[in-house]
Amino acid sequence: MDNALGTSPDDVQFRFRDDEVADHAAVTVDACCDQTNATAVRIEPGDDARVLLPFLDRLALVEINFPSFGDGRGYSSARILREAGFTGELRAVGDVGVDQLSHMRRCGFDAFAPDKPLNEEDAARAFAMWENVYQRAVDGRRTIPQIRHGDRA
Amino acid sequence: MYKYDSYDQEMVDARVEEFRDQARRRLEGSLSEDEFKPLRLMNGLYLQLHAYMLRVAIPYGTLNSEQMTALGDIADKYDRGYGHFTTRQNLQYNWIKLEDTADILADLAKVEMHAIQTSGNCIRNISSDHFAGAAHDELVDPRPYAELMRQWSSFHPEFTYLPRKFKICVIASEKDRAAMRLHDIGVQIVKNEAGELGARFYAGGGMGRTPMIAPMIRDFVPLDQLITYAEACLRVYNRYGRRDNKYKARIKILVHELGRDEYVRQVEEEFAHMLEQGVEPPREELERIKPFFADPAFEDGPKTLDRSDPDFALWVDRNTNRHKHDSYVSAVISLKPVGGIPGDATGDQMRLMARLAKQYSFDELRIMHTQNVVLPHVKISDLHALWTELEAAGLGSPNMDSIEDMIACPGLDYCALANARSIPLAQRISERFNASGKTEKLGELKLKISGCINACGHHHAGHIGILGVDKKGLENYQLSLGGSEAEDTSLAKITGPGFTEDGVIEAVDKVTDVYLAEREGEERFLDTYRRIGMAPFKEALYG
Ligand code: SF4
Numbered sequence: 219m220d221n222a223l224g225t226s227p228d229d230v231q232f233r234f235r236d237d238e239v240a241d242h243a244a245v246t247v248d249a250c251c252d253q254t255n256a257t258a259v260r261i262e263p264g265d266d267a268r269v270l271l272p273f274l275d276r277l278a279l280v281e282i283n284f285p286s287f288g289d290g291r292g293y294s295s296a297r298i299l300r301e302a303g304f305t306g307e308l309r310a311v312g313d314v315g316v317d318q319l320s321h322m323r324r325c326g327f328d329a330f331a332p333d334k335p336l337n338e339e340d341a342a343r344a345f346a347m348w349e350n351v352y353q354r355a356v357d358g359r360r361t362i363p364q365i366r367h368g369d370r371a
Numbered sequence: 372m373y374k375y376d377s378y379d380q381e382m383v384d385a386r387v388e389e390f391r392d393q394a395r396r397r398l399e400g401s402l403s404e405d406e407f408k409p410l411r412l413m414n415g416l417y418l419q420l421h422a423y424m425l426r427v428a429i430p431y432g433t434l435n436s437e438q439m440t441a442l443g444d445i446a447d448k449y450d451r452g453y454g455h456f457t458t459r460q461n462l463q464y465n466w467i468k469l470e471d472t473a474d475i476l477a478d479l480a481k482v483e484m485h486a487i488q489t490s491g492n493c494i495r496n497i498s499s500d501h502f503a504g505a506a507h508d509e510l511v512d513p514r515p516y517a518e519l520m521r522q523w524s525s526f527h528p529e530f531t532y533l534p535r536k537f538k539i540c541v542i543a544s545e546k547d548r549a550a551m552r553l554h555d556i557g558v559q560i561v562k563n564e565a566g567e568l569g570a571r572f573y574a575g576g577g578m579g580r581t582p583m584i585a586p587m588i589r590d591f592v593p594l595d596q597l598i599t600y601a602e603a604c605l606r607v608y609n610r611y612g613r614r615d616n617k618y619k620a621r622i623k624i625l626v627h628e629l630g631r632d633e634y635v636r637q638v639e640e641e642f643a644h645m646l647e648q649g650v651e652p653p654r655e656e657l658e659r660i661k662p663f664f665a666d667p668a669f670e671d672g673p674k675t676l677d678r679s680d681p682d683f684a685l686w687v688d689r690n691t692n693r694h695k696h697d698s699y700v701s702a703v704i705s706l707k708p709v710g711g712i713p714g715d716a717t718g719d720q721m722r723l724m725a726r727l728a729k730q731y732s733f734d735e736l737r738i739m740h741t742q743n744v745v746l747p748h749v750k751i752s753d754l755h756a757l758w759t760e761l762e763a764a765g766l767g768s769p770n771m772d773s774i775e776d777m778i779a780c781p782g783l784d785y786c787a788l789a790n791a792r793s794i795p796l797a798q799r800i801s802e803r804f805n806a807s808g809k810t811e812k813l814g815e816l817k818l819k820i821s822g823c824i825n826a827c828g829h830h831h832a833g834h835i836g837i838l839g840v841d842k843k844g845l846e847n848y849q850l851s852l853g854g855s856e857a858e859d860t861s862l863a864k865i866t867g868p869g870f871t872e873d874g875v876i877e878a879v880d881k882v883t884d885v886y887l888a889e890r891e892g893e894e895r896f897l898d899t900y901r902r903i904g905m906a907p908f909k910e911a912l913y914g
Pocket of ligand 1: 780781782783786787788789790821822823824825826827828
């Protein structure tokens with residue numbers, strides 16, 4: 219049953235990782251905490267990403283669902299996982315549009331499976347949109363204030 | 372004032388190009404209106420009753436002559452020759468064509484301006500004290516801190532799709548001229564006992580349909596943790612703010628429902644975590660920003676003036692504010708001519724104000740949340756020459772903080788959400804009180820008018836507030852008394868049943884009569900109301 223939950227590797231339109239694409243055996247956050255062998259999980263907007271922190275070592279894939287792009291809770295979920303050291307695939311799924319891609323990248327997403335496939339050219343432009351950035355996030359980029367003050371990140 | 376470096380400029384230019392591309396996709400039809408809407412909103416473009424409206428950000432209300440001139444030129448080139456200054460210290464153009472917007476944004480970018488995050492569910496333009504850097508009573512200039520927060524909040528990757536819009540205000544004096552505690556987050560720069568500067572945080576204030584005064588959530592945040600603490604406040608809100616009901620989605624509801632203490636506990640927990648993440652910009656950044664706001668080269672000069680012209684003397688008494696240098700004052704240019712539209716200025720007037728700023732005020736202007744313009748640093752010896760020019764241009768109304776200096780939102784004349792018109796009401800009230808000479812007798816009286824429950828006209832914070840409501844398809848007005856947006860923040864209470872347009876004007880007249888009959892000593896309307904309570908006013912209105 220739970221197998222029907224996740225997106226299939228075929229749905230992934232953009233991926234910024236070299237490792238093998240994890241299969242789509244995603245379970246819910248609740249199921250993940252109960253099951254000791256789940257390697258992929260799917261976070262819904264109302265889930266607390268922090269309950270996953272004890273299990274990060276065994277997770278290869280975390281999908282974060284955006285039922286509507288205007289619900290921005292998934293950005294915090296993603297960042298929280300990366301801040302806790304999660305290195306597996308962080309996949310944005312659902313209502314993901316061109317205009318969200320750059321911020322999602324900054325919050326730690328490295329794979330994207332939008333419901334509606336995006337125009338490749340528009341997406342490429344969106345990923346490259348910000349030459350520099352103001353804030354520290356989890357993408358390891360040096361910020362404008364750091365560059366201004368010659369700080370090597 | 373702050374000057375962009377190549378990085379700031381590049382951010383704004385990138386955004387113009389992004390928006391040009393989005394507008395192109397919309398015009399070509401590859402973006403639907405539903406998809407385009409949140410994107411245009413992030414760029415300050417609203418679809419109103421008659422046309423698109425573009426809202427331009429004026430960070431912490433500060434701008435220079437070149438920028439003001441550009442705003443005037445845009446009004447002439449792309450709009451109908453005027454613009455409207457808002458209670459967010461911004462400027463709105465009411466008659467914009469979608470095809471022109473990318474070009475307007477490009478014109479703005481040339482003078483280091485933009486419309487970024489002036490709408491949408493993100494961190495909005497940061498507001499501040501309009502007398503910042505000039506007022507005699509401030510601890511420090513709050514604008515370097517506001518600028519630090521401006522950069523942090525621009526294109527913030529985590530906080531672009533918040534439950535609802537988010538407004539931050541930064542001040543640095545005990546006197547609150549910016550309605551700080553009616554913001555989602557209010558920051559007051561303070562000194563602790565050790566003499567160090569830090570930030571006092573308030574959270575969960577706001578107007579709208581459920582007005583609330585923000586409680587203090589932290590007494591003192593060290594300056595090198597300012598951004599980190601703000602980040603923690605926002606993260607808790609982004610994760611737990613309500614998204615099921617747009618009317619309950621502001622942070623004030625979260626703080627209210629959790630209770631201040633529980634919200635504080637969650638923020639502190641997140642803050643401790645964030646401190647380990649190292650999100651704070653390097654300390655040198657604040658030091659880099661500060662010199663941009665250094666005092667201009669003030670010169671000693673005459674400290675008194677010739678008051679033999681009574682009109683001039685009245686304007687000086689009403690429209691100037693004490694400066695930290697005793698040879699200067701801050702001069703308020705009223706955008707409330709009798710019978711005019713509060714906050715509107717023509718392109719010509721904007722260019723004139725720009726020139727006067729250059730000539731008399733070290734090239735600087737400020738926008739007030741009361742929809743007026745300030746020349747922050749005017750030599751006392753230049754005041755008469757300045758006033759003469761303002762008078763000639765219809766900008767010399769001596770009415771700051773009087774009943775004629777009312778705030779009014781655009782209302783049903785422009786706004787798609789309005790229940791009732793605000794502008795004609797404002798016009799009629801100022802005409803009536805001016806003609807009867809009552810304005811003068813009433814002294815400080817803050818009247819605020821909103822065309823609907825969204826409260827853009829701050830009616831909850833008016834000594835007298837008027838709210839337009841829809842009563843069986845007819846415009847109707849509720850009257851409320853006793854609000855204040857100053858350091859003695861309070862929310863106004865409704866008097867009782869509403870009134871027609873004519874009726875509410877009569878009602879304002881009656882409550883001011885009660886005040887004149889009851890006032891003791893130097894009491895303002897608000898003081899008298901607080902002392903005698905609602906009953907005598909109710910009696911006069913409904914008895
Ligand atoms: S208060 Fe209502 S009518 Fe007035 S500008 Fe705001 S939304 Fe429009």
